[in-house]
Amino acid sequence: MIKHRDSIIYSLYGIICLAFILSYAITNIASVLLLAMFFVDKKSGLANKFKSIKRNKIIGLYVAFFVIQLVGLIYTANLDEGLRRVTVLLPLFFLPMVVIAEQKNESYFARLMSVLQFAIPIIFVVLIFIHVFYDDRVISTFVHFTIEEKLGISQFYLVFILILPLYVSYQKILDKNKVLLSSLTFLTTLGTLFILGNKTIIVLLFILVGSYLINNLKNLRKFILSIVALVILGVASFNIPIVKERFVTMFKTMDFDMEVIKTKNSFTVTKNTLEHRILINYLSFNEIIEALPFGVGTGDVEDVLKKQYKEANFKAGILNNFNSHNQYFYEFFKTGLLGGITFIVLLFYLTKRAYHLNNFAFILIIFFALACFIESYLYRQHGVTIFAFIIPLILTHNYNKTHY
Incomplete structure (x- = not known):
């Protein structure tokens, strides 16, 4: 088991990230297994970890x-x-x-991020498909019936797991690495965020993209991509019904x-x-x-x-x-x-x-x-x-x- 520690550890990391969406019971089990694996190590490895904890x-x-x-x-x-x-x-x-x-094993971590880049959007696409075609409900009720009632999670928490494929896809687009696939996962993840329709999440995305733009004024490619992202956010905010409705309700009743x-x-x-x-x-x-x-x-x-x-x-x-x-x-x-x-x-x-x-x-x-x-x-x-x-x-x- 010590021989395969890294693969087990990073597999557990991945399980926690994916189970975060679907089942908190699995997240708990994986977390306990991660704690157990912490102690399954050579004496020198344990000594180094305890030194690290102390300082x-x-x-x-x-x-x-x-x-x-x-x-x-x-x-x-x-x-x-x-x-x-x-x-x-x-x-x-x-x-x-x-x-x-x-x-740390940076190679395993890179593989983990690549898996999450595709796995997280796919899970949401499947959930949306089930909601619309199996449960026969309109997309505007996705958050209430599928996310909150079925999965028992608030969209406020899901944004943090959705940031992972969003960021990884963006970096790969910048690096011209699997641009078509990365663009697809980027747009799918962004679309999922808008389907969630949470005003706060969208406002925070505007703030973060705006900050990223300011920090990359001298990098033409990143600057242009930030502008494109802001335009997409703006257009979507005023044209996607569920998002527009929530912003209009807030402004009208405030x-x-x-x-x-x-x-x-x-x-x-x-x-x-x-x-x-x-x-x-x-x-x-x-x-x-x-x-x-x-x-x-x-x-x-x-x-x-x-x-x-x-x-x-x-x-x-x-x-x-x-x-x-x-x-x-x-x-x-x-x-x-x-x-x-x-x-x-x-x-x-x-x-x-x-x-x-x-x-x-x-x-x-x-x-x-x-x-x-x-x-x-x-x-x-x-x-x-x-x-x-x-x-x-x-x-x-x-x-x-x-x-x-």
Whole structure:
């Protein structure tokens, strides 16, 4: 088994990435097997890995962040919910450690990225085909019936797995490597993102492509491709019905007066998700300040939020049991200054390392850091997999230098 360690490790990496879309049970099994494989190694290999763990600040911050969740159990009133939160966050304790400290094989990683480049879009094409032709539903209901009800995952999380084929295809197009196939996977992946129809994802894509354009003003090919990508995004945003409808709904129903937002949401279940997030942050803020410096405890955030929703008669919040929808607020709310600052410092070190070493990881981490302002990613297992596995995996391999 030691002889084939690399092939087993990278196969497990691939299983986690693909199972992320289809089955979280398989993701869990593969993660546990990955942990077991960490210890199936020569003595010298284990010694090197433990040395790496001891001196790596990022691993230390992941562990510290998880330990802070355990500390929050000491003073939480809702211990059952607190234990559920800790269980969801458990991969933060071991997955970054395993992925970062494990010996790297850039050749296997390049092959893994090539497999994901095709496998991920194919999975979504098959899912869309089943939705339209087998379930006999219109494409506009794909997210609700197939993604949310059947697979039990939010489109907010899927964007991070879709970035992989999008980026790999783009790099291969730049390198004139299998241009036709790479163009096909690029457009298929981009089309899937638009079928998901998530406004936030599309806005973030605009920001990222715009940033990439600014950073490549002196590289004519990359500059032109960035312009083309922005044009495609713009045209699609105003012409694909599901995307256009959601943007129009947001702009038409958006108010900027907090009293109007509060009043409107107390009378009816509104559909403006941006307003929902603004109102949740507003209702959370005073509670967060009052709970400092320690927070309300690992299991108490949702109980406090539900109380605030009832007091404000926030109908959509009461009906849908909305969580914080802001990871930064959520950490300060839950475990106070210790949890909130540790989370921000961890993101800072991840960003700093990626900025100097890895463009792919830098894009992924910036995307995650921005998305955390409008979504509590670590509230669900899929978000934990993004933060504990996908980001460390991309961060510790340099695809820019290894792809072929």
